[in-house]
Amino acid sequence: MRDMYNVFHLAIPARDLDEAYNFYVKGLGCKLARRYSDRITLDFFGDQLVCHLSNEIDPNPKMYPRHFGITFRERRQFDNLYKLAKQRELPFFQDLMVRFEGMVEEHLTFFLIDPSNNLLEFKYYHDERMMY
Template sequence: MRDTNKVFHLAIPCKDLDETVEFYEKLGCKLARRYDDRVTFNFYGDQVVCHLNPNSIDPSPKMYPRHFGITFLERSEFDQVLNEAISQELPFFQEKMIRFAGKREEHITFFLIDPANNLLEFKYYHDPEMAY
């Protein structure tokens, strides 16, 4: 299980700071810091830093193997983020779907794509023991 006294940190590239801030704030992430070359967000309790590096943007992103996101332990929180993404008209890379239907690891998931083609996955497992 997660220790509550630790914060996970992830650094990713971005191509434009303003559009990056707009996307992540629409997603509900709080801007923590902004510098000339990066922005830092509170990403659902963890830290995501978007470094300005337009030359390292993946022009053809794929869901697997490179993405990041949140595994929700409460279905209501998953639904809330999904509904917010829809209402904010955030770009979906993959609409809501079911993976591993009928198996213990069955879960619902969707993917968003940020302005720098970073893929974000949001999912909820029906069996909470499958979250790890």
């Protein structure tokens, strides 16, 4: 079981660190923790996201199987992030939709795409037991 003091760490490729900074910090509102010549480290909703400078960018990303994101426990937080993404005109890979409609695992989801073609999914389950 995860201890609330532990932090999940994810490293992703970034073709340009200024673009990554603009998307994650100025766009999504993440906090910049550190910046080096080859990477930026971010507080991504309480976890650590590291954008490493790379020339290996997926030119044709697909939602499955490779993406990452946040599953919100509170609908209000999900809605607020969706509104923020719309207001700041962040690039959507897939706009808001309902998955598994009518089933216990029904949830709201949308996907953003960052400047390096990394896909981010944000979800909210109506039944919080389905979060895991």
